[in-house]
Amino acid sequence: MNTKTPAGTEQITVSNITIDIVRKDIKNIHLAVYPPMGRVRIAAPFLVKDDAIRLFAISKLSWIRRQQRQFAGQERLPPREYKERESHYYQGKRYLLHIVEAEGWPKVILKNKTWIELYVRPGTTLEKRHALMTRWYRTQLKKQIPALIEKWEQIMDVQVNGWQVRQMKTRWGSCNPDQKKIRLNLELVKKPASCLEYIIVHEMVHLLERHHNEVFLAYMDRFLPHWRQLKAELNKLPVRHEEWGY
Structure with missing residues (x-):
């Protein structure tokens, strides 16, 4: 189930990873992991259902964790x-x-x-x-x-x-x-x-x-x-x- 932050941002949690969801006028789902803390965001077309986004996130868990490990080792x-x-x-x-x-x-x-x-x-x-x-x-x-x-x-x-x-x-x-x-x-x-x-x-x-x-x-x-x-x-x-x- 998706949740809303106080600012109204849509979020899901997959395997203890919080993911921001942004709906856009695009054709495909896009995944990004941002430095330095490994914040995860998925940009999804307006018509893609929540279950499809969750399944997409699950399929990318290994990649997400790999990116977060790299950022964790980044010089501060x-x-x-x-x-x-x-x-x-x-x-x-x-x-x-x-x-x-x-x-x-x-x-x-x-x-x-x-x-x-x-x-x-x-x-x-x-x-x-x-x-x-x-x-x-x-x-x-x-x-x-x-x-x-x-x-x-x-x-x-x-x-x-x-x-x-x-x-x-x-x-x-x-x-x-x-x-x-x-x-x-x-x-x-x-x-x-x-x-x-x-x-x-x-x-x-x-x-x-x-x-x-x-x-x-x-x-x-x-x-x-x-x-x-x-x-x-x-x-x-x-x-x-x-x-x-x-």
């Missing part, structure tokens, strides 16, 4: 303390933080392939260090996005009317097809450039097809044939202590 990043030699990521590479306490204007410098230097005044609080690093990350990501959007506008023959960088807790990106605007998660600046491009392509495909259906997947296969590998790479990279999904 504890909350950053912005201290000397702390690990920070930029474009998929790990850097060590070097704190330089000095009078003058605070700044962040990518020193070389090993170090990110954080210049702060003596006594700068953790919150201000975080704000400074976040501002630097945002600036770097905003430098990367326009060229990628322009590239894919020409390939897809679509137009993006606007884009934003946001700190998002549950998505790598989002798209408003009606306004032709996209939002991108600030955390993408820490991932390889190829993963950023994958998310941009994903969101721009929504300008051609708003739903994650067979048409959407066909566009993804056409424009970015290796998108599944990029998605897997993105989901295997170190994640923050919050829960992520895409």
